[in-house]
Amino acid sequence: xxxxxxxxxxxxxxxAVVEDGxxxxxxxxxxxxxxxxxxxxxxxxxxxxxxxxxxxxxxxRALESANCTxxxxxxxxxxxxxxxxxxxxxxxxxxxxxxxIRNKPLYGIHxxxxxxxxxxxxxxxxxxxxxxxxxxxxxxxxxxxxxxxxSTTTLTLPKNQPK
Numbered sequence: 001x002x003x004x005x006x007x008x009x010x011x012x013x014x015x016a017v018v019e020d021g022x023x024x025x026x027x028x029x030x031x032x033x034x035x036x037x038x039x040x041x042x043x044x045x046x047x048x049x050x051x052x053x054x055x056x057x058x059x060x061r062a063l064e065s066a067n068c069t070x071x072x073x074x075x076x077x078x079x080x081x082x083x084x085x086x087x088x089x090x091x092x093x094x095x096x097x098x099x100x101i102r103n104k105p106l107y108g109i110h111x112x113x114x115x116x117x118x119x120x121x122x123x124x125x126x127x128x129x130x131x132x133x134x135x136x137x138x139x140x141x142x143x144x145x146x147x148x149x150x151s152t153t154t155l156t157l158p159k160n161q162p163k
Contacts, residue, residue, distance in 0.1 A: 001074045004062065004098075008051045008091030009083025009111045011035075011042045015062035017073070024121045028066035032055045048086030055094050070102050080108035 002025070007014040011032040015027040032050050035044045063069070078095035080088065092108075099106035 002066070002068060002072055003077050003107075004059070004073050005077045005109070006055075006059065006095045007079045007111075007114075008087045008094075009079045009081075010055075010087055011047045013051050013058045013091075014042040014055045015059045017062055017066035017068055018121065022120070022122060024123050025068070026062045028058050030058050042084070042106050044071065044084045044086055045082055051087055051090035055090060057095070061142045073102070073104060075105045075107060075108040076102075079111045079114065082111055083143050084086055091158075112163060 001020050001021070002017055005014075005016045005018060010138045013030040013032075014028065015079075016027040019025055030044075034045060035050055039046070051080060063073075066072075076099045078091050080092060095106055098104065127150075
C-alpha cells in the first residue's frame with residue numbers, strides 16, 4: 001500500500017510517499033525560512049499564502065521522486081492538528097480535493113504523533129525488521145495540552161545497517 005502524506009502545519013510545505021507504512025519512497029519539503037526571516041518569525045497569513053503557491057508542485061515532485069502515478073497511490077494522509085489554522089486549511093483542503101477527485105481514502109494525522117512514528121520509517125533501499133520495535137507511542141490530547149509517552153522503545157538494527 002502506498003500513501004501520499006501532506007504536511008502544512010506551520011511554515012513548511014511537505015509531501016511524501018510511504019509504502020506499507022515503513023518505506024519512505026519520497027520526501028519533498030519546501031521551506032519558508034527566507035520568507036519569514038524578514039519578520040523575525042513565522043507570520044501565519046504569509047505562511048498560508050505560501051502553502052497555496054507551492055502545494056501542487058510539492059505534491060507532484062513527491063509523486064515523481066517516488067516514481068508513482070495517481071493510480072499507484074492507495075490513500076491520502078494529511079496533518080489536521082496542531083498547527084496554524086490557515087496553513088492546516090491549505091493542506092487539508094488539498095488532500096480532501098485529491099481524495100474526492102481520485103476516489104482515495106483520506107486519513108487525518110496528528111502532527112505530534114507523526115513525529116514519533118516518523119522515526120520508524122526507512123529510506124528506500126534500506127531494510128529494517130520492524131518487528132524489532134517493541135512498543136507503541138501513546139498520545140493524549142486534552143484541553144490544549146498534548147502529552148506523548150513512549151515506553152521503552154527499542155529498535156535493534158542489524159550490524160550491516162547504519163545507525
